[in-house]
Amino acid sequence: MTAVPWTPTHVALLQRSDLPTGRGGYVFEDVDRWIEHAQALMAAGRVVPPLSTGALRRTKMREGYQPEAVEALAAHIAEWQRNLQLASATPAAPVAAEEPARRLRWTPQQIDWVRESTFGVRRGGRAYVEAEVDTFLDDVLVAMTKGEPLPSIDAVRFFLARRGARGYDAHDVDTFLDDLKRLRPAQ
Template sequence: MPWTQDHVTTVRKARLSKQRGGYQCDDVDRYLEHAVALMRAGREVPAAPVTGLRRSTWREGYSTDAVEALFSHIAGWQADLLADTGSQATTTGVLAPKRMYWTPQQLDWVRESNFRPARGKRGYAEDEVDSFLDTVLIAMTKGEELPDIDTVRFFPPRVGRTGYEALAVDKFLDDLKRLRPILR
């Protein structure tokens, strides 16, 4: 099975947000390590055991939505690879539409984006910004269009919580709008 280095890197460097009552981190980490080993060996990755994962009751665990999105992402890649997406021609002889390809540098740029805390300045809730960035990364790794950046809205952080500096996030979104994939 032709897993790429991008697949392996995306799974290895996945930043999963945490929440109270989420999946236990050890269980998820163990599955992801196993998946990476299988990818490197060029073998199929078994379906993720979401129903068999333990949940943290009192402590924080990985966000259920983030984990399930990553697991479905891996399953989607595998389905694409098994369907032999390398062939451009369909059975009718018509060329298949070109697929988007986001470069590893583009993925790293989004993944490694850091925003300053909004101390005394207008800010956005950190969890909302982080959730949006997760959505962007998932779309990029699937080779899909980015979510509509012009319609995204973030709320100020809750009282007593820090947020990201709004101007820095807005500048990042402007730069993200100009980002273009490679069509294959």
């Protein structure tokens, strides 16, 4: 069986997933059981199988977890798992490399621009979970300070904040990501 090097951060993000609810959603108990199972697999360093939404019951008139949010959570887990497996499968660099990898040079102004970026805060509507956006920004700053390429901006997905919960304005974050995508290291 393939091992996955899950980090405590992955498990914590899954534990903190605060899924929005609404009528006609997935039954709370089914989704909670799936999340608990995924957490147990992560803690054991095992593969989390893809979510079969056909196995989740839907409510008709009662409250349940919004299907889009549950499916987005499952997609996040699959993406994390894919990235972790790729990273762990990458062979170690040979000791006597022909030429050392060239470090990218990000300017202090570029790093400050990312570090000092702020986003509007809103409740409800289109707002992203703050912790996810902050984690991604931390990953960007670590890559910049190490002289590495930025994490994949096209692949990043953030959960929408649950209804009534505070989150970063999605439009502000998306605009920032568009600007970040155009950012190039100094020559």
